[in-house]
Amino acid sequence: MRKTFAASLVAVLFALSVHADSEFNKPVRVAPGVWFVLRDTHNNGLCNNIIIEMKDYLIVIDANYPAGAHLTQDEARALSPKPVKYVFDTHHHSDHLYGNAIWTRAGATTFAYAGVLEELNRYEPAEWNYAVKTRPDVAELKTGPEPPQQTFRENLHVLEDSTRRVEFHHLGWGHTRGDGIVYLPKEKILCTGDVAVNGHFVNLDESNVWNWPKVLDRLEQFDVRIVLPGHGPAGGKEILAGQRQFLLALTKAVQEAIDQGKTLDDLVTKATPPVVNLQLPDSVWVGHALPRQVAAVYGQLKSGKPGPLTP
Numbered sequence: 525m526r527k528t529f530a531a532s533l534v535a536v537l538f539a540l541s542v543h544a545d546s547e548f549n550k551p552v553r554v555a556p557g558v559w560f561v562l563r564d565t566h567n568n569g570l571c572n573n574i575i576i577e578m579k580d581y582l583i584v585i586d587a588n589y590p591a592g593a594h595l596t597q598d599e600a601r602a603l604s605p606k607p608v609k610y611v612f613d614t615h616h617h618s619d620h621l622y623g624n625a626i627w628t629r630a631g632a633t634t635f636a637y638a639g640v641l642e643e644l645n646r647y648e649p650a651e652w653n654y655a656v657k658t659r660p661d662v663a664e665l666k667t668g669p670e671p672p673q674q675t676f677r678e679n680l681h682v683l684e685d686s687t688r689r690v691e692f693h694h695l696g697w698g699h700t701r702g703d704g705i706v707y708l709p710k711e712k713i714l715c716t717g718d719v720a721v722n723g724h725f726v727n728l729d730e731s732n733v734w735n736w737p738k739v740l741d742r743l744e745q746f747d748v749r750i751v752l753p754g755h756g757p758a759g760g761k762e763i764l765a766g767q768r769q770f771l772l773a774l775t776k777a778v779q780e781a782i783d784q785g786k787t788l789d790d791l792v793t794k795a796t797p798p799v800v801n802l803q804l805p806d807s808v809w810v811g812h813a814l815p816r817q818v819a820a821v822y823g824q825l826k827s828g829k830p831g832p833l834t835p
Contacts, residue, residue: 533720551575551599554750554758555711557688559603563592565725565755569618569659573750574715575600576708579685581609584627585706585715586754587634587693588619590661592784593623597630608632610683612692613672614754615700616643617727618655622662624670635674637681641700643730644671657730693718695743698725698736712749719743720767722756723828724811728820734832741767771810777802778821788822 531744547788551559557577563570570592573586582600587593600608611627613636621644652669655662679693692781693705699718706715718726719739742762751763781802793799798815824830 531562533740538682549599551603553756554752555708555713558649558711558713558808559599560706560752561596561599562757563588563755564566567593569619570595570754571718571754572752573599574706575603576688576690577604577606577684578609578690580606582606583683583690584608584611584621584632585752586614586717587627587660590617590623590626590665591659597626610635612636612706613640613738614704614706614715614719616640616647617700617718618669620650620717621672622652622655622665622669624672625665625667630674632674633674634670635676636672637692637702637704638675638677639677639694639700640704641671641702643650643700643702644669646824647730673763684816691823694734695739697732698739700730701732701831703739707748709747712747713752714743714746714748715752716743716754716763718754720751720753720764722751722753722759722763722766724770724809724813725755726770726809726817727813728817729833731820731824733771733821733824734830737771740764740771749788755828766809769805771806773808774817774821775825778818781823782822782825788819791822794797797823824834 545688547563547603547610548562551561554560556730559575561573571586571588573588573596576583579773582604588596609632611632611634613634620781627634649671679694683690689709691707692708693707695705703717703719706717746762750758751760752758791800791802792815793801800818802818804810
């Protein structure tokens with residue numbers, strides 16, 4: 525029986541890796557009644573989606589942008605005749621929540637940890653107004669960001685029926701104040717939103733660089749065989765380790781630069797594109813967002829406060 529389980533897990537992870545290298549927007553079955561959809565973050569800005577089948581309905585993880593919401597609705601209909609009853613916003617960022625109106629118009633209920641609503645009240649409508657100028661799918665809605673219809677304030681919220689238990693956790697301020705994590709204990713699947721992404725996609729603008737690694741430490745304690753991130757390919761617990769390593773290495777390097785009296789202009793040279801004068805280990809994720817990531821960490825370390833300097 526152990527060999528069968530191990531073989532099936534290897535097959536799932538192999539399918540995910542092939543999927544990651546070849547095609548986007550095609551649901552991959554990672555467990556009975558659970559599908560992962562890898563989106564093309566670089567070209568269309570969409571986040572990944574997860575579709576979970578319950579006895580009488582479906583749960584979708586992340587509303588996505590409106591374009592992503594339409595894609596996920598089509599995919600869900602192709603996978604199951606059951607309706608999407610719930611859509612869970614893992615956090616307030618536009619690529620995870622701006623599709624809410626698409627889902628509620630179709631009869632689904634959107635929900636999130638209460639911190640998501642609080643974050644929307646902090647940062648909107650400024651973010652929406654910017655998105656309207658850059659994304660036709662957002663501009664077409666002509667509404668503004670639709671908040672989740674339901675919220676929960678406890679650290680654990682559960683949806684459960686005779687077929688499956690789905691846990692929604694809030695483990696503290698990491699990526700944002702409102703981070704929500706989804707865990708399927710029977711299937712040992714963890715859906716992390718942007719608390720853990722697989723690659724250099726992470727946004728640190730509203731993060732807590734001190735507490736985020738602690739949140740990842742807590743996630744490491746979950747019994748997990750598959751991690752489904754908010755961006756980047758699926759995998760195992762190495763995604764959690766990679767995210768933690770990146771955060772710790774970047775914070776350490778920026779703090780050492782501050783201790784040496786260096787300014788942000790010393791670390792990020794104003795050019796097109798900006799040049800980062802900071803040495804990071806070869807093993808950590810580095811990409812085009814590094815200048816902005818360095819600036820976010822620098823601001824937090826200098827001020828001694830998490831999140832952006834304003835508001």
